[in-house]
Amino acid sequence: MKTIIDENTDQSRWQAVETRDTRSDGQFVFAVKTTGICCRPSCRARHPLRKNVLFFENVDAAVKAGFRPCKRCQPDKLAPEQQRIDRITQACRILETSSEPMVLAELAAQVAMSPFHFHRLFKQVTGLTPHAWQKALRAKRLREQLTEGEQVTRAVFDAGYQSGSNFYQQADEVLGMTAKQYRRGGERTAIQFVVGSCCLGEFLVAQSERGICAILLGNDAQSLICELETLFPHSSLDVGDDPFARRVAQVVSVLEHPGKPITLPLDIQGTAFQQQVWQALREIPAGQTASYSDIAQRIGKPQAVRAVAGACAANKLAVVIPCHRVVRNDGALSGYRWGVDRKRQLLEIEAKQQEE
Numbered sequence: 074m075k076t077i078i079d080e081n082t083d084q085s086r087w088q089a090v091e092t093r094d095t096r097s098d099g100q101f102v103f104a105v106k107t108t109g110i111c112c113r114p115s116c117r118a119r120h121p122l123r124k125n126v127l128f129f130e131n132v133d134a135a136v137k138a139g140f141r142p143c144k145r146c147q148p149d150k151l152a153p154e155q156q157r158i159d160r161i162t163q164a165c166r167i168l169e170t171s172s173e174p175m176v177l178a179e180l181a182a183q184v185a186m187s188p189f190h191f192h193r194l195f196k197q198v199t200g201l202t203p204h205a206w207q208k209a210l211r212a213k214r215l216r217e218q219l220t221e222g223e224q225v226t227r228a229v230f231d232a233g234y235q236s237g238s239n240f241y242q243q244a245d246e247v248l249g250m251t252a253k254q255y256r257r258g259g260e261r262t263a264i265q266f267v268v269g270s271c272c273l274g275e276f277l278v279a280q281s282e283r284g285i286c287a288i289l290l291g292n293d294a295q296s297l298i299c300e301l302e303t304l305f306p307h308s309s310l311d312v313g314d315d316p317f318a319r320r321v322a323q324v325v326s327v328l329e330h331p332g333k334p335i336t337l338p339l340d341i342q343g344t345a346f347q348q349q350v351w352q353a354l355r356e357i358p359a360g361q362t363a364s365y366s367d368i369a370q371r372i373g374k375p376q377a378v379r380a381v382a383g384a385c386a387a388n389k390l391a392v393v394i395p396c397h398r399v400v401r402n403d404g405a406l407s408g409y410r411w412g413v414d415r416k417r418q419l420l421e422i423e424a425k426q427q428e429e
């Protein structure tokens with residue numbers, strides 16, 4: 074029985090060598106009896122004959138058996154892929170121990186990489202940009218401290234937020250509720266969600282016991298789920314059941330026909346100010362736009378232009394709360410939480426539907 078298993082392992086190992094499978098690097102090395110050299114599975118050198126090959130668990134075992142590490146693939150060094158991952162891990166440790174937010178250039182320099190490559194690799198390894206990762210880390214620290222029952226203000230400073238007010242602006246976005254509420258234990262709501270694709274890309278629709286609580290747009294399901302977790306850190310998230318999935322069809326039809334009214338109950342969670350802004354947004358008819366200062370005026374707070382922009386950026390219900398209909402005073406598109414290209418696409422769809 075044992076020989077069969079060994080046979081299979083060697084067979085799959087040989088297959089990895091033949092296909093120069095980089096995923097097998099670090100799993101084993103192969104040694105060539107005729108040359109006395111041992112290699113990584115992915116070595117680019119010409120392949121030896123199978124009959125001359127021996128497999129070892131690691132390079133040390135091969136060296137002990139009298140083989141020399143290949144100069145080309147350097148099985149005695151860390152794989153380049155692993156070296157890169159190690160640098161990102163190192164960067165994460167630096168961020169974890171730093172009490173202040175770090176800028177990209179500074180962080181990249183600490184692990185001896187260019188900011189451009191560092192940013193790309195960081196995203197590839199962690200799934201988040203360094204900025205988003207730091208933000209998530211701060212939110213996590215804050216959650217831990219708040220649950221331990223510390224004073225809100227202290228927790229905010231300890232978590233590395235620049236100032237208390239800066240935090241409170243972000244609190245709803247990061248915690249999905251205010252810090253004080255969170256400290257009281259928050260609402261342990263159950264949220265179910267569905268992920269799918271529509272003409273705007275990937276979407277995620279989530280519902281609490283009270284109604285649709287998030288409609289998010291993005292390019293891949295995984296980051297949408299991360300976004301949902303960040304918005305509702307205290308809720309239990311579950312994949313939606315069939316009746317919910319059917320209701321989502323109505324949301325999708327609104328996403329594809331942005332002027333269409335939605336009849337599903339909405340669970341709009343936000344501060345009183347945000348709710349006011351979002352209500353004003355819902356009064357902009359499809360096919361029309363308003364500027365941030367228009368909205369500020371409409372809610373009777375003409376000075377609050379920046380705060381209006383903040384409330385637009387904190388919108389959790391894409392399209393249904395049409396923050397895509399808010400543009401700059403000069404008509405330029407300006408930002409959109411789910412990407413400016415998507416904003417342009419939505420406005421084009423609406424313009425077309427007006428013509429029909």
Ligand SMILES: [Zn+2]
Nearest residue numbers: 112116143146
């Ligand atoms: Zn080699």
